[in-house]
Amino acid sequence: MTAARPARVAAPGSASFDLHTLGWRAFQDLCAAVIRTVWGQSAHAFADSNDGGRDGAFYGIWHNPANGEAARDLPDGPFVLQCKHTKKPDATLSESDLEEEFAKIPALVADGLCRSYALMTNARVTGRSEARIRSRLLAAGVEYPLVFDGHWICDTIAEHQKLRLFVPRVYGLGDLAQILDGRAYEQASVLLEAARDQVAAFVITEPYRKAAQALKDHGFVLLLGDPAVGKSVIAMMLALAAADNWECLTVKARTASELVAHWNPNEPGQFFWVDDAFGAVRHEEQLTQDWARSMPHINAAIGKGARVVLTSRSYIYREARPLLKEYAYPRLREQQVIVDVEDLTLDERRHILYNHITGGDQPAEVKKTMKPFLDQAATAEPFRPEMARRLGLRAFTGRLTLTGPGITEFMTHPKQFLRDVYGELGPDQQAALALVYAAAPDGSLASPLTLDEAQRDIIVRAGATPAGVARGLEALTGSFLQVTAPPLGQPGWAFRHPTLWEGFASWVATQTHLLTVLLDGLTDSALLRRVDCEDEDAEEKNGTLLRVPPPLYRPVAERLAKILREPFTGEKWRNRGGLSVSTDRYNEHRGRKTSVHMFLSRRSSDSFLRTYLDVDPGLPDRMLNFNSYLSAVSQPDVLARLHQAGLLSEPVRLRAVERVAELAVGTPDSGWLTDSAWEILLTAGERAALMQKVREELVPNLEDSYYLLEDEREPGYDPIGRSLDGYEKAFEKEGDRVTAEVFAEAARRRASVPEKDWDYDYPGEEYHRPISGTSLAPPADSGRSVFDDIDQ
DSSP states (O other): OOOOOOOBOOOSSOOOBOGGGSOHHHHHHHHHHIIIIISOOOOEEOOGGGOTTOTTEEEEEEOOOTTOTTOTTOOSEEEEEEEEOOSSTTOBOOGGGGHHHHHHHHHHHHTTOOSEEEEEESSBOOHHHHHHHHHHHHHTTOSEEEEEOHHHHHHHHHHOHHHHHHOGGGGGTBOGGGTSBHHHHHHHHHHHHHTHHHHHHOOOOHHHHHHHHHHHHHSEEEEEESTTSSHHHHHHHHHHHHHHHSOOEEEEOSSHHHHHHHOOTTOOOEEEEESSTTOSSSOOHHHHHHHHHHHHHHHHHHHTTOEEEEEEEHHHHHHHGGGSOGGGSHHHHTTSSEEETTOOOHHHHHHHHHHHHHHSOOOHHHHHHHGGGHHHHTTOSSOOHHHHHHHTOGGGOTTOOOSHHHHHHHHHOHHHHHHHHHHHSOHHHHHHHHHHHHSOTTSOEESSOOOOHHHHHHHHHTTOOHHHHHHHHHHHBTTTEEEEOTTSSSSEEEESSHHHHHHHHHHHTTOHHHHHHHHHHSOHHHHHHHEEBOOTTSOOOSSOOEEOOGGGHHHHHHHHHHHHHOOOOSOOEEEETTEEEEOHHHHHHHHHHHHHHHHHHHSBOHHHHHHHHHHOTTHHHHTTOOOSOTTTOSHHHHHHHHHHTTOSOHHHHHHHHHHHHHHHHHTTOOGGGTOHHHHHHSOHHHHHHHHHHIIIIIGGGGGGOHHHHTSOBBTTBOHHHHHHHHHHHHHHHHTOHHHHHHHHHHHHHHHTSOBOOOSSOOOOTTTSOOOOSSOOOOOOOOSSOGGGGTTO
């Protein structure tokens, strides 16, 4: 039974938003959003160089809708909207402030461009001033003059959810209690406090509009982009808008299994947000496999009204995509819900840079010196909003040369700047960052701070004190660190951005006095995700991990071996809501072992593997205990990497070949045909012999196969059917069309086997409907420099 909604919060008084904190262009865009979203009108911006009295203005032909919602006392015909913004709080607009506009209006009227004239301002307008302004407009030839002051704009924002959905920055400008119900208010307040400066600096971009539209149309969006381009900020703004528009409660999950565990079928208003869904720095295959297994349940959640937002770095998603089985969620395949957040226009880049510098702590004289170079900085490739944020903060710019080349270098080469910055921090602050880095990557350094022996050792090696570290944590909060709390994480401190802890890893690897103790202080989870043991001259990959030097290989190997030897104790399965799902404890246990396999197969040098085998000589034999499905298991990857390093004995390799032959026929499983591990482990002769074994032993028994005829298919995911397709293509490629057709017929029969019934409805198009109305595209650039008032 669905719980009753709590009463709406109603703070006393009218809604109020700090519109004076907006820049002139942001206020103009807000006015344009009112035209389109609230009034349903199409309008165009004029360039300042030839404004004809329309500075910061829009023009169009007014069309009143049949329902009268957007009439606002204006008849059909040409209209002009004039925007007047002031950065002074509690300013009052007077008749004299509009003398220049009054002088130019007769020409607009004479040209047939201005039958109606609407003035919007964030300032106050007294009754006497409004009467005088309207009188002057009438005298200039305007038939229908209207004046909308800051109070009217604030009321309009509070009344229209759709407006806030596409102008979410206003959530950071006013009292949330004026517009949100009780529980949504509580969670939105946490989101806002966690990143108030990011909300204040947010710019409505085309990627955000696409994401918001996809979330409303389909209930799902995947945000892609390189590091520091704003994926998480867009996700946060969508969470704020969802709390308002759909009364959603935010759940910030870490994995697909965690999302499923927190889904409540009786609660239609849930917003699930998963950052770095397929790995934070590199692709973590166990996370992707978890998404593939969980997709039927996630589809069901979306069908019940949940909204889901995932973020991922583009290069990680490219590796994850083949494993995601996109046919399990057709909208992924159709590219309807994937948004590239790097697709920013030059105008959007300028707005982002403007907002971050305006909201930062740079002195006025520094902003004035920067001002001539900011248009050039907005053209930097690549353009990273996170670097724009750092440009506005003194903590990051101590060594910055305030010239065009200096600022551009800062925007495009963040790692070197970060290394320099970390090196200049004091011991207390360096120790504070080391403690946060050593904490679990999915969580944070716990608050209140209670130090264990390993953490005290880090502090001593850094030359710091516990009291100094406590002060350092406070001093770094807001620049390098952020305070976390539910639903964003457990109470504590975390790096504000992944690139900040990547930069710290790059710096700390050069600090021999910290490296040993920091490795000891890393949790197992952090060790598996943030460390590699590759050769020092190995090609640098996307993302920065803490590279361990050879003298420290053995302690790392001993910790990995301990993880692999851990037995699982406890209940393996439990039933929740009619679905058989792994317990969190078992998922964690299995995921840790898979992570070690990935570490050994992808992030280990030959030298490290030799060290590891000295510690754990039984590893190769244990890696033979793999089952179907071959495209999902991780043990063959370890065997292949050992074989490449010359560390796999021939008897063990032959036993692996025997095992894959059993699965190829018995399951059946065609994953060996395409998996890269088996390209390394199988000789050409063994591959040919295995194909012949499939032809002789599997083909005659296809009609009687229990798996083919009886085993139910999971909704949207059928690995047996996929294996049949794989064999069909392989024999077709060999020219054996007769055998290929046998597998094709078997695949058709397999497709007729009923799917499992999860007892939940699946997503249909009836729940998430497209937004109707006018285009939400922004107006064209007005021509006036966005940075015109940045030093005011």
